[in-house]
Amino acid sequence: MAETKQIVFPGEVIESGDIKPRNGVYKNRGGRYCSQYFGTIQKGDDYIDVVPFTGHYFPRRGDKVIGKIIEIGPSMWTVDINSPYMNLMHMNDTPWKMSSGDIKKYLGIGDYIYAKVMTLNEIRESWLTIKDVGLRKLEGGHIISVPAPKVPRIIGKGGSNGKSHKRAYWNKDRDRSEWSHMD
Structure with missing residues (x-):
């Protein structure tokens, strides 16, 4: 039951x-x-x-998130992770060697990333990284937003539905869940 x-x-x-x-x-x-x-x-x-049941996602240190690049600066990206606060990623927090000014060659507006919340400051801005095992730019798949109560139905009993996909990234957090199925 x-x-x-x-x-x-x-x-x-x-x-x-x-x-x-x-x-x-x-x-x-x-x-x-x-x-x-x-x-x-x-x-x-x-x-x-x-x-x-509804609301924004409030990140915590160590959370793994799916984010969308929404703005590019000279040395950092602004990333939307469905949080009401600013979420930033510096060029040094990526696996690529680059110089200031040419970061849009690596991640452009509209690109998605699978990242980890590295730090939070006193005004709840979060700093993200993709410089860890399994974290990266997401390519060649689909991003869907799923209400948190529906996630268990999609995953299936014991994760049975998730096992049928080659690579799937779940961002199952307290306030929302997202799924990216990579073929």
């Missing part, structure tokens, strides 16, 4: 026990933890999150 996820409303008290509250959870005046969003509770070994 499938596991039923608990649906919570904004302001609803969440019993966290000994688990550390993280995203989508706040402490009210009475010292109790409450949901910040209308969504589902997601528990890990040592944390509890509330995953909103």
